[in-house]
Amino acid sequence: MKTxxxxxxxxxxxxxxxxxxxxxxxxxxxxxxxxxxxxxxxVLDRSGSMAGEPLRAAISAAAMLVRxxxxxxxxxxxxxxxxxxxxxxxxxxxxxxELARQIEGITVGGMTNLSGGWLRGHDLVAENRREGGVNRIxxxxxxxxxxGITAPEQLIGLTRAATEVGISTTTIGFGPGYDEDLLxxxxxxxxxxxxxxxxxxxxxxxxxxxxxxxxxxxxQNIRIGIxxxxxxxFVRVVHQYPSHADGDELTIEVGDLYAREPRRxxxxxxxxxxSSDAKEAAVAHITLTAxxxxxxxxxxxxxxxxxxxLTPEEGGKADPTVRKEVLLLEAAEARxxxxxxxxxxxxxxxxxxxxxxxxxxxAGPSGDAELTEELEDLLAMDTQFRQEQVAxxxxxxxxxxxYDTHRSRSSSKGRIGRTGRE
Numbered sequence: 001m002k003t004x005x006x007x008x009x010x011x012x013x014x015x016x017x018x019x020x021x022x023x024x025x026x027x028x029x030x031x032x033x034x035x036x037x038x039x040x041x042x043v044l045d046r047s048g049s050m051a052g053e054p055l056r057a058a059i060s061a062a063a064m065l066v067r068x069x070x071x072x073x074x075x076x077x078x079x080x081x082x083x084x085x086x087x088x089x090x091x092x093x094x095x096x097x098e099l100a101r102q103i104e105g106i107t108v109g110g111m112t113n114l115s116g117g118w119l120r121g122h123d124l125v126a127e128n129r130r131e132g133g134v135n136r137i138x139x140x141x142x143x144x145x146x147x148g149i150t151a152p153e154q155l156i157g158l159t160r161a162a163t164e165v166g167i168s169t170t171t172i173g174f175g176p177g178y179d180e181d182l183l184x185x186x187x188x189x190x191x192x193x194x195x196x197x198x199x200x201x202x203x204x205x206x207x208x209x210x211x212x213x214x215x216x217x218x219x220q221n222i223r224i225g226i227x228x229x230x231x232x233x234f235v236r237v238v239h240q241y242p243s244h245a246d247g248d249e250l251t252i253e254v255g256d257l258y259a260r261e262p263r264r265x266x267x268x269x270x271x272x273x274x275s276s277d278a279k280e281a282a283v284a285h286i287t288l289t290a291x292x293x294x295x296x297x298x299x300x301x302x303x304x305x306x307x308x309x310l311t312p313e314e315g316g317k318a319d320p321t322v323r324k325e326v327l328l329l330e331a332a333e334a335r336x337x338x339x340x341x342x343x344x345x346x347x348x349x350x351x352x353x354x355x356x357x358x359x360x361x362x363a364g365p366s367g368d369a370e371l372t373e374e375l376e377d378l379l380a381m382d383t384q385f386r387q388e389q390v391a392x393x394x395x396x397x398x399x400x401x402x403y404d405t406h407r408s409r410s411s412s413k414g415r416i417g418r419t420g421r422e
Contacts, residue, residue: 001027001302001304003026003288003304004024005023005308006319007283007308007319007322008021008317008319008322008323011276011315012270016270016273016275016276017270017310018270019310020266021266021283022319023266023306024263025264025265026257027217035215036133036214036215036216036217037132037134038073038075038134038214038215039073039074039128040073041121041124042062042065042066042075042076042121042140043078043120043121043138044059044078044079044080044087045058045114045142046079046080046081046109047081047109047111048081048108049112050174050175051108053199054175055106057175057203058140059103061197063100065207065211066103067100068207071093072092074091076091076124078117078124080109080112080120081108081111082109082110082111083109083116084120086120087106090124090127112144112146112147113145114139114141114143114144114145114150115149116147116148117139117141118137118139121139122162125137136170137162137167137168137169137192139170141171141173141174141178141183142173143178143183144178145182152181152182156182156189158186159186159187159190168190170187170190171184171190171194171195172195172206173196173197173396176391176393176396178196180399180400181399184399184403188242191220193209193210194400194403195209196396196400198393198396212258213258213261216260217257218257218258218259219292219293220290220291221255221256221289221290221291222254222255222256223251223252223253223289225286225287226250226267226284227249227287228248228284229282231271231283232269232275232281232283232284233269234248234250235269237250237266238329239264240406240407241254241265241407262408264325264408266326266329269284271283271312277312277313278312279311279313281309281310281311281312282309283308285305286307286308287306288303288304289304290302324370327360328371329405331357333357333402334353335381335402337350337353338351338353341353342390342395347385347390351386355382357378358378358382361375362375381398
């Protein structure tokens with residue numbers, strides 16, 4: 001596991017400095033003979049609200065996933081409506097030759113006992129927990145729980161409690177009516193990913209992302225403590241990770257680290273004016289802890305201390321990588337504000353916020369593929385806001401996209417629905 005910090009700072013009116021610090025955490029890819037063992041349970045919602053295209057997409061996605069697993073991976077399958085059925089008990093691929101066909105035989109049912117399905121998947125994963133591996137529930141649903149436990153805070157509590165015994169939860173939402181707020185919160189608490197599949201042909205991109213991530217697992221349970229230095233005041237963490245404060249220290253829960261996807265944390269501080277002439281000013285101290293996977297499938301607890309300092313007498317310094325991260329996060333914030341405005345019927349206000357982010361992107365560096373794609377996406381969304389034609393699928397797409405940015409995950413067309421833009 002490698003860490004680095006990039007600093008960007010500029011003078012402010014009182015004589016101090018506004019400081020941005022971008023922490024990057026990178027994982028080492030596992031060697032070919034150290035493949036991460038998987039222990040998965042696919043929990044598939046077959047309730048009436050999933051009838052039609054959502055259920056067809058979920059079945060297609062689940063069947064596709066099991067066909068891509070390694071023969072040594074353990075997988076189980078649960079289907080639920082108001083009743084819970086174990087379609088396949090935990091076993092390796094050698095023992096489950098007909099599993100894909102069994103999944104394809106699942107038919108639509110009645111009400112939605114989401115908690116019952118998840119709990120059965122949890123039990124199956126727990127029975128076969130693999131040390132040094134990935135023990136995960138993949139919940140495929142529209143999130144409309146109306147049997148069993150239905151309170152969102154209790155459902156979220158289930159996935160949070162499971163992480164204490166090393167079981168994570170990824171949620172995959174189906175159909176334009178899926179409950180993205182609940183499923184994102186369950187995935188957050190469960191230290192997994194969250195995705196949106198609007199059409200069956202998007203399933204391959206989603207599971208390619210999920211499987212590549214699982215197989216490149218480099219570290220788990222990354223926790224970052226941030227304390228302001230003696231010369232600075234802490235402003236905020238711009239990325240939105242689960243966090244809690246204890247005195248002057250903020251702890252954020254970053255979750256798992258995959259070699260194919262570095263994690264990033266953008267922090268902001270104010271350097272006090274009286275330190276502006278110092279040769280070295282203490283901005284902050286970072287303490288990072290993580291369970292790092294080692295060769296041979298072991299796990300070691302690592303702790304890394306990272307002081308953040310700068311030399312204010314040298315004047316301001318603009319870092320292009322930090323500025324790019326700022327632009328991406330500004331775009332995510334613009335989507336968030338625009339959605340809040342849209343809920344109030346204020347399309348003009350939503351468009352104004354999107355235009356503000358568009359202007360900043362247009363003034364940014366040219367030739368960057370990620371920023372260009374971000375600009376094109378905001379322009380398309382702004383057109384829909386100005387026409388007051390924002391579909392339900394577009395709202396869910398915007399939420400997924402800003403979630404990915406806030407969690408330093410890359411967004412892609414293969415991962416999320418893009419109503420009207422595919």
